Amino acid sequence: MLQALIITLREGAEAALIAGIALTYLIEDRPQRSAQIRRRRAGRADCAGPNGDRKRAGPEMPELCVALTDLEVGEAGTIDHISLPAADEQFLMRIGFVPGVQVKFSRRAPMGDPSVYSVDGAEIALRAETASHIMVRRAWISPAGDLP
Amino acid sequence: MNCHSVETAITTLGEIPENLSREIRTAALIGPPNSGKSTLFNRLTRLRQKVGNYPGVTVEQRVGLLAGSGHEIRLIDLPGVYSLTPYSDDERVAVDVLTGQMDGLPRPDAILLVLDVTHLSRQLVLAKPVIALGLPTLVLLNMADIFAKGGGSLDVLKLAAELGAPVAMVSATQGTGLETVDRFLRQEHDERPDALLPVLQDLPQCRKWASQVGRRIDYQQHLPSAWGRRLDDIFLHKLWGPLIFVVVVGAVFQTVFGLGQPMSTAFQDLLTKLGQQAAPLIPDGLVRSLLLDGLWKGVSAVLVFLPQILLLFFFIGLLEDSGYLARAALIADRTMRSVGLNGKAFIPLLSAYACAVPAIMATRTIENKRDRIATILVAPFMTCSARLPIYTLLIAAFIPSRPVVGVLLDARACAMLSLYVLGFVAAIATAKILKSSVLKSSAAPFVLELPEYRWPTWQSIGLRLFDRARVFLRQAGTYILGVSLLIWVLTHVPVHHGHAPQLEQSAIAYLGHGIEPLIRPLGFNWKIGVGLLTSVIAREVIVGTLGTIYGTDPATHSMTLQNALRQDLTFAGAMALLVFFAFAMQCTSTLAIVRRETNSWKWPVVQFVYMTTVAYAAAFAVNQVLSTLLK
Numbered sequence: 001m002l003q004a005l006i007i008t009l010r011e012g013a014e015a016a017l018i019a020g021i022a023l024t025y026l027i028e029d030r031p032q033r034s035a036q037i038r039r040r041r042a043g044r045a046d047c048a049g050p051n052g053d054r055k056r057a058g059p060e061m062p063e064l065c066v067a068l069t070d071l072e073v074g075e076a077g078t079i080d081h082i083s084l085p086a087a088d089e090q091f092l093m094r095i096g097f098v099p100g101v102q103v104k105f106s107r108r109a110p111m112g113d114p115s116v117y118s119v120d121g122a123e124i125a126l127r128a129e130t131a132s133h134i135m136v137r138r139a140w141i142s143p144a145g146d147l148p
Numbered sequence: 149m150n151c152h153s154v155e156t157a158i159t160t161l162g163e164i165p166e167n168l169s170r171e172i173r174t175a176a177l178i179g180p181p182n183s184g185k186s187t188l189f190n191r192l193t194r195l196r197q198k199v200g201n202y203p204g205v206t207v208e209q210r211v212g213l214l215a216g217s218g219h220e221i222r223l224i225d226l227p228g229v230y231s232l233t234p235y236s237d238d239e240r241v242a243v244d245v246l247t248g249q250m251d252g253l254p255r256p257d258a259i260l261l262v263l264d265v266t267h268l269s270r271q272l273v274l275a276k277p278v279i280a281l282g283l284p285t286l287v288l289l290n291m292a293d294i295f296a297k298g299g300g301s302l303d304v305l306k307l308a309a310e311l312g313a314p315v316a317m318v319s320a321t322q323g324t325g326l327e328t329v330d331r332f333l334r335q336e337h338d339e340r341p342d343a344l345l346p347v348l349q350d351l352p353q354c355r356k357w358a359s360q361v362g363r364r365i366d367y368q369q370h371l372p373s374a375w376g377r378r379l380d381d382i383f384l385h386k387l388w389g390p391l392i393f394v395v396v397v398g399a400v401f402q403t404v405f406g407l408g409q410p411m412s413t414a415f416q417d418l419l420t421k422l423g424q425q426a427a428p429l430i431p432d433g434l435v436r437s438l439l440l441d442g443l444w445k446g447v448s449a450v451l452v453f454l455p456q457i458l459l460l461f462f463f464i465g466l467l468e469d470s471g472y473l474a475r476a477a478l479i480a481d482r483t484m485r486s487v488g489l490n491g492k493a494f495i496p497l498l499s500a501y502a503c504a505v506p507a508i509m510a511t512r513t514i515e516n517k518r519d520r521i522a523t524i525l526v527a528p529f530m531t532c533s534a535r536l537p538i539y540t541l542l543i544a545a546f547i548p549s550r551p552v553v554g555v556l557l558d559a560r561a562c563a564m565l566s567l568y569v570l571g572f573v574a575a576i577a578t579a580k581i582l583k584s585s586v587l588k589s590s591a592a593p594f595v596l597e598l599p600e601y602r603w604p605t606w607q608s609i610g611l612r613l614f615d616r617a618r619v620f621l622r623q624a625g626t627y628i629l630g631v632s633l634l635i636w637v638l639t640h641v642p643v644h645h646g647h648a649p650q651l652e653q654s655a656i657a658y659l660g661h662g663i664e665p666l667i668r669p670l671g672f673n674w675k676i677g678v679g680l681l682t683s684v685i686a687r688e689v690i691v692g693t694l695g696t697i698y699g700t701d702p703a704t705h706s707m708t709l710q711n712a713l714r715q716d717l718t719f720a721g722a723m724a725l726l727v728f729f730a731f732a733m734q735c736t737s738t739l740a741i742v743r744r745e746t747n748s749w750k751w752p753v754v755q756f757v758y759m760t761t762v763a764y765a766a767a768f769a770v771n772q773v774l775s776t777l778l779k
Contacts, residue, residue, distance in 0.1 A: 088593050090351070094230035095595050096270045098355040107380065110389035111482045116380075116598060120270035121369050123380075123598040125478050127485070130593040 064138050068103065068117065068131040076104040077136030084133045096120045097134055172257040172333050174222045175214075176246060178278060179262030180271050181228030182599060184290040188262060188320040189225040190611070192329060211253070214333060221333050224256060227512075231351075232277040246281065258284040258333060265289035265317065266300065266370055266600070272358035273351070275311055285313045286332045292317040292325065294600065298370030306365040321605060376601045383475045393479050396472070400463045401568070402561045408456035409544065409560075415455055416708075419448040434648075438636055441699045446632025449695025449709055450624050450688050453537040457620060458613050460533060464502060465612045469604035473498065477596055485594075487576040488583035493523040497575065500530035501568075502616075504738045508745055521746060522582045525755055528738050529575035529731065531568045533616075534687040538729050539567055541691055545710040546722045563726075570730045574762065628692040631682050635696045651701045670728065670764070671721030671771035683734045720774035728767035733759035 065080055079099050082089045096119045097103065104118040114125045126134075177185045193212030214221040226242040233243075241250070248255025261278050263271040268289070279285050287307075289295075295317075308315040314332065318325035361367075382388055423444050430436040467473045477498070484493060493514065500507035507527045514520040531539075543563050550559045557565070638656040640648040651657060659681075660674030667677045675697050679690035694713070698704045704712035713722070733739070733756045742752040 084593075091593060092595070093351045093355075095597075096267075099352050100356060101359075107384060109478045109481065110384055110386050111479070112386075114478055114481045114594065114596070116384070116478070121267045121372070122270065125481075125594075125596040125598060127481070127594045130595075 065135050066138060068105070068126075068134040068136055069115070069128050071105040071136065071138070073105050073107060075138065076102055077138045078102055080135045080137050082134050084130075088130075092130070092134065095124060096122060097124075103134075103136060171219065171336050172221055172284070173219075174224065174254055174256045175258040175260055175333055176224040176226055176256040177260045177262055178226050178242060178246065178274075179228060179290075180230055180264070180274055182597065183228065183262045183264040183271065184320045185225055185228065185262045187608070188260075188288070188290065188318070188326075189223060191320055191323055191326060193223055214330070216330055219334075223260075224253065229274065231274065246278075256283065258286070260329065261285055261287045261313075262290050263287065264291050265295045265302070266291050266298070268302070268367055268369075269355075269358050269362045272361060273354045276354060276357070279311055279313050284332075286329065287311060287313050287315040288325075288329065289315060289317045290320055293319040293322050294602075295370045298372060299368070300370030301366070301368040303365045307361070310361050310365060321602070321608075372600055379601055380475070380598075383472065384478065389475075389479055393476055396467070396476075398557055398561075398565065400460070400467075401565045402557055403463070404456055404460050404564075406558070406561065408459045409540070411455035411459070412452050412540070416448070416452040419444075419451060423448070434640075437640075437648075437700070438633075441705070442636025442639075442696055443629060443632050445699035446635065446692040446696040447624050447628055450537055450628050450692045451621075453540060453688070453691075454617065454620060456540060457533050457536055458617060460536070461502065461613055461616045462609060465609040466604050469602065469608055471599045471601045474596060474598050478598070481594065481596070483576070487580040489519070489523065489526075489576070489579050493519065493579075496523055496527060497530055500527040500532060503532050503534070504528045504530070504735065505741050508738065508741050511745070521751065522579055524742055524745060525582060525751065526575040526579045528733055528735065528755070528759065529571050529578065531571040531730070532687075532735075534735065535567075535729055537688045537691045539564060539726065541709065542713070542722050542726050545714045546717075546719055567726060567730050570727070574731055578758075623686060623688065624692075627685055628689055631685065631689050632692050632696045635678070635682070635693050636700065639697065639700045651697075656697065669771065670767040671718055671724045671775065673716060673721075675716065676721075676725060680728075680734075685734075685736055687729065687734045718775065720771045720778060723774055724767040724771035727770045728763045730763075731759055731766055732763035 066077070068077070071077055079097055079101050081099055082092055082097065084092070101119060106116045106118045106123060108115050109125065114127050115131060116123050116125045117131070118124075177189055179185050189210070189212060192214055194215045210225045212223050212225070214223055224245055226245055227239065229239045229242045231239075232246070244250045245253055246256065246259070259278060259281070261275060263275065275287060279287075289302075289304075304315050304317060314328075316325055316328040316332075318328070383392060423440055426444075427436065427440060430439055467476070489497075493511070496507045496510040496514075499510055504527050507530070508524050511520045511523045511527070514523060543560050547560050547563050551557075552559050552562045635656060638659065639651060639654045641655045642649060648654075656678055657674060660678045663677045663681070664674045667680065672680070675694065678697060679693045682693045683690035691709070695709050698707070698709055698712040698716075701712075704715070707715075717725070739752045739756060742755060743749060746752075
């Protein structure tokens, strides 16, 4: 009984190790997203703050404002504003989602929905229903959608 | 939050006497959630205080004495707060203690502000209002070991100058830097009546200030170790993540059963031998019967489950401390959402696997009142460790050990797992009903922080096991001993001509036969009925009660409890009993805590009636279906 258990555990650990090594290779060689997607996104409106004031950078390089959920995995942005009721907004700010702070889309959860965002060095999971109300500026995209 | 609130906080404190130098008698530990306050508290006081690698473990203030020489200093460990503007009940506790508004606790003379140095920019936001309280404050930058290993650095002296308070780098898990705390607390301090820091209006500005401070002190963020990220690549992988989740849960159950069962049997042999060794030392007669057949059989019937319970807690501790549990919560979130429960409900529900009492206390982290009550009401459905004795007893007696999924899972572990699933299904079904009717509310944002992976320390897990064993032994020494005594007495009255009656003529049989009509449709005999009555106190009491009843019955006197049950109960009845225990609310401690937390008798009464009804109906159905099928 005990022996069978030890063998099972050992085999399981070995399998997990092999799978893990294989996976890390798979994940690191992910293809970069295409410029096409970027061009499609470039059509979005600029950020309007909670008071309606338009934040606009120079015309040569407008900063695009998108929901946190619209970022690609691995992409970073700066939080512009949170369009949620005051209580929820305060709550998210206390966790670290404060306007002006950089946030990175780290990964999606297995089932696709709660996604993990990296803010201030912490990894925080949010559901899409919440993250879609956090507006971020993707600072590095030119109007043509090319990499800077 | 806004930092403006500090002003009001200070005015409510009244006048602070100037230039009053005095020694510290009480110090409070405060900091954001999951910054390591409880680990530090344990280190400083050498007192047991449950810690875990996820936010929200401490929900009440705890008091301990600072270890070491010198005058007595009381330390208060507070729940984690992000600000001094309380949003949830656990934050209110912290603020009340700090401002001296908590009954029975003096206002602290000094503050130990614990910040996780690996996330300093976010955590510094709290420093400003805390230091502005004007109490002598020592800022402790915790997790210095992880920070240094990840290549992080900062100028401690510059930070101290920025904050106007001494700063020390510590590592609570490694125990480094703690001598500074001792030195600080044993010094005399001048109270500073005025706040040195500018008070800012709102959170974005506070955060900006924190970033500026970060730049001025040359804060270099540490890089999380690459293997942590790689582990997440696997544990949160689309395909492997859920698979590993299932395998981990399965392996825990298989080990608790596969490894725990032989351990329990060995322990049982030892206890039986002890009883036999003691027998000749006690004069034959009533006294021996009381001590051995009554008390010892009752208590040892429950004691034998200690190895299994400790094993389960060992694994929970391992998963919790390593940081995997938060990942499991992420994977489970989809299920939680589909029943409309707050994402934050996952952690209380998870700790309800150990015991519903701390779980119900942990619901204080849920800001929404209706969500909180819904979580409190469903928590006792989760399979707590008090159900383990009766589960293992019946499964070992009635379910043969036979492989189901190769060597991975055998029939017994499978049965155990399905009971856990059953409890979970009952919980989410109830939550769904509650949330779509009486307790409807809009969902609060779900936020789950994924802590970095850490090696669990033996110390933390050891303390946890010790604590659990202590609680279990205390139960065995009080309730179970008391009930065993009562049952033994009831089996020995009424006395006929100086002799104890036959079991069938005793008071206990009278009592048992009294409720028999009610439980016969469930397939239970009167002995089980007595067990059901006594187990209203606590679930594991039934095993002690059955141990005493079968132990005094001459027909089953020499058998183990397992064999006695196998002879006395049908398969259908045994399965019905398992299902009954999966659903029934048999725990006075839980009812008491629900009363305390909801501040009304309504909810505990509703909960008791609802759970008992469900248990009765389900047990009835199982017994009827199985007995017709097996006929």
